[in-house]
Amino acid sequence: MTASPDLIEDAPKAQEAELPIATLGGDSKRSIEQITLLLFITVPFVALLAAVPLAWGWGVSWLDLGLMTAMYFIGCHGITIGYHRYFTHGSFKAKRPLRIALAIMGSLAVEGPVVRWVADHRKHHKFSDAEGDPHSPWRYGETVPALMKGLWWAHVGWMFDEERTPQQKYAPDLIKDPAIRAISRTFILWTAISLLIPPLVGGLVTWSWQGAATAFFWGSLVRVALLHHVTWSINSICHAVGKRPFKSRDRSGNVWWLAILSCGESWHNLHHADPTSARHGVLRGQIDSSARLIRWFELAGWASDVRWPNAGRIESRRKPRPGEESAPAAGSEKKDAAQAA
Numbered sequence: 405m406t407a408s409p410d411l412i413e414d415a416p417k418a419q420e421a422e423l424p425i426a427t428l429g430g431d432s433k434r435s436i437e438q439i440t441l442l443l444f445i446t447v448p449f450v451a452l453l454a455a456v457p458l459a460w461g462w463g464v465s466w467l468d469l470g471l472m473t474a475m476y477f478i479g480c481h482g483i484t485i486g487y488h489r490y491f492t493h494g495s496f497k498a499k500r501p502l503r504i505a506l507a508i509m510g511s512l513a514v515e516g517p518v519v520r521w522v523a524d525h526r527k528h529h530k531f532s533d534a535e536g537d538p539h540s541p542w543r544y545g546e547t548v549p550a551l552m553k554g555l556w557w558a559h560v561g562w563m564f565d566e567e568r569t570p571q572q573k574y575a576p577d578l579i580k581d582p583a584i585r586a587i588s589r590t591f592i593l594w595t596a597i598s599l600l601i602p603p604l605v606g607g608l609v610t611w612s613w614q615g616a617a618t619a620f621f622w623g624s625l626v627r628v629a630l631l632h633h634v635t636w637s638i639n640s641i642c643h644a645v646g647k648r649p650f651k652s653r654d655r656s657g658n659v660w661w662l663a664i665l666s667c668g669e670s671w672h673n674l675h676h677a678d679p680t681s682a683r684h685g686v687l688r689g690q691i692d693s694s695a696r697l698i699r700w701f702e703l704a705g706w707a708s709d710v711r712w713p714n715a716g717r718i719e720s721r722r723k724p725r726p727g728e729e730s731a732p733a734a735g736s737e738k739k740d741a742a743q744a745a
């Protein structure tokens with residue numbers, strides 16, 4: 405007996421392939437999501453970049469571009485290696501100077517004081533995509549309008565929430581360290597330094613106020629805006645779309661097109677499957693600049709006890725690949741043949 409159309413909603417997953425797409429997990433929703441997400445992230449930036457020739461009448465100089473890139477990746481790695489992999493998850497041990505440098509580099513990203521960032525992020529892992537997660541895009545439900553609202557929430561809205569993650573509960577280890585506590589408390593100072601380095605360098609190199617102004621625009625404002633959006637995209641986009649080759653109890657996905665800009669953090673499905681791993685891009689070809697730098701720190705003797713993933717650990721966290729679980733007879737014959745060979 406076949407199900408009548410009004411019963412499709414409750415049809416078990418195994419039948420989905422044969423039935424017309426009528427559930428939220430269907431293919432059409434995925435493309436709607438993808439398109440909306442791309443608009444979500446690109447339109448404000450295209451608008452921002454388009455505003456520049458209108459304001460200045462010319463493009464960006466190599467000096468401004470260099471300042472923007474350098475400051476971007478210093479702050480980005482401060483967040484990914486420092487705030488995230490080291491302070492939040494303890495993926496490696498760091499010598500004292502590296503520990504302090506990472507807290508300062510992360511502060512230069514203007515994403516909040518280290519202790520608050522870590523407390524929020526630990527809470528995110530504790531409740532990922534369930535009640536209690538500070539920034540789940542699934543907060544309002546699974547329909548497209550609810551997801552759009554949820555994406556906005558996960559992207560920026562959550563930061564305006566009155567509720568604060570209790571630091572004593574989620575980051576007591578950091579509060580106990582006087583140097584980290586001091587860096588965290590002087591966040592405004594690090595923000596000022598972060599915003600003033602580009603105009604200072606730009607002004608000195610070109611010896612002009614104009615050079616200082618354009619360096620401030622590109623190296624400070626555009627750089628911070630871009631880094632903010634990329635970091636927030638890990639919370640919004642990487643919890644809504646992307647491939648999910650690993651077992652995790654949430655909706656985290658691997659999003660390849662954010663890998664370089666996010667310094668390797670967009671391999672977010674692996675991260676939720678194995679949060680303490682020092683490398684997030686564990687599969688072939690997955691670029692992860694943060695893992696590369698941690699390796700250099702290890703070789704220099706600044707980092708130790710690095711939790712590098714090994715093949716067995718990665719395999720144990722992998723989902724059965726499609727075709728392994730429900731392969732038709734022809735597929736399993738092929739597999740048998742491959743095993744015999």
Ligand SMILES: [Zn+2]
Nearest residue numbers: 528639656672
């Ligand atoms: Zn996450």
Ligand SMILES: [Zn+2]
Nearest residue numbers: 525529675679
């Ligand atoms: Zn994490």
